Amino acid sequence: MNNYIECNLNNIKKNIYELSIKYKRNFSDITIVAVSKYQEYEKINTAYSYGQIDFGENYIQEWQEKVNFFQDNLPNLNWHIIGNLQKNKAKYLTDKVYCLQSLDSVELAKEIEKKGKFEKKLKVLIQLQVDKNDQNKSGISIEQAQILRDYICKSSKISFAGFMGIGPLNAETSKRKDLYYSFIQNAKTLWNETDSSNLQPILSLGMSSDYEEALECGSNMLRIGTAIFGARNKL
Numbered sequence: 001m002n003n004y005i006e007c008n009l010n011n012i013k014k015n016i017y018e019l020s021i022k023y024k025r026n027f028s029d030i031t032i033v034a035v036s037k038y039q040e041y042e043k044i045n046t047a048y049s050y051g052q053i054d055f056g057e058n059y060i061q062e063w064q065e066k067v068n069f070f071q072d073n074l075p076n077l078n079w080h081i082i083g084n085l086q087k088n089k090a091k092y093l094t095d096k097v098y099c100l101q102s103l104d105s106v107e108l109a110k111e112i113e114k115k116g117k118f119e120k121k122l123k124v125l126i127q128l129q130v131d132k133n134d135q136n137k138s139g140i141s142i143e144q145a146q147i148l149r150d151y152i153c154k155s156s157k158i159s160f161a162g163f164m165g166i167g168p169l170n171a172e173t174s175k176r177k178d179l180y181y182s183f184i185q186n187a188k189t190l191w192n193e194t195d196s197s198n199l200q201p202i203l204s205l206g207m208s209s210d211y212e213e214a215l216e217c218g219s220n221m222l223r224i225g226t227a228i229f230g231a232r233n234k235l
């Protein structure tokens with residue numbers, strides 16, 4: 001019934017494989033996060049059965065419903081929270097979160113440390129601005145990111161794993177690629193000033209319509225929703 005999901009996943013992987021050769025990247029270093037917000041449980045199940053492990057959700061309540069629904073039927077599934085998180089929702093973060101990609105303030109980090117219900121250290125990415133002129137104001141400046149990074153690096157409850165960015169999808173391709181190259185450069189500079197600089201940071205950039213460009217510019221984590229699952233509908 002959901003055969004197209006297998007087909008989409010295979011096509012995207014094949015495409016990424018070819019691009020990774022073209023751009024001299026390691027295919028195995030590139031992670032696809034299947035963005036499942038507003039997608040039916042059945043579709044998640046299908047993608048999982050074809051070997052998809054990483055899934056991204058934007059809304060805490062929707063994510064919780066999915067976690068409850070699947071319980072432990074989908075072992076080793078990695079849930080990434082990729083949507084903006086309000087401080088009053090920090091208490092809903094549990095060990096079921098594999099990675100919070102949208103950390104964007106010290107205040108939120110403190111709230112997570114105080115209210116989060118997890119035993120293991122929570123893996124987080126800093127959501128770094130891609131475009132200063134972004135209307136949606138998503139992500140923080142380099143200066144703010146330095147402060148947040150230094151805070152996370154001292155935390156005993158959250159662990160720093162890299163950066164996430166959302167591109168300006170309506171910009172021209174050449175403009176967008178310039179922004180993506182500087183995003184990756186800035187992220188690497190911020191990372192290399194930490195004690196983790198011997199490890200590779202997660203660089204989460206690129207969605208259904210721009211993942212090829214993001215990959216070319218150095219992204220190693222692609223968050224792909226509609227190109228895998230088809231159009232979103234409310235549950």
Ligand SMILES: *Cc1c(COP(=O)(O)O)cnc(C)c1O
Pocket residue numbers: 035037058082083166206207208209223224225226227
């Ligand atoms: C929804 C969403 C995606 C996936 O978008 P598609 O265009 O469906 O691939 C990726 N990242 C974030 C932060 C999102 O909110």
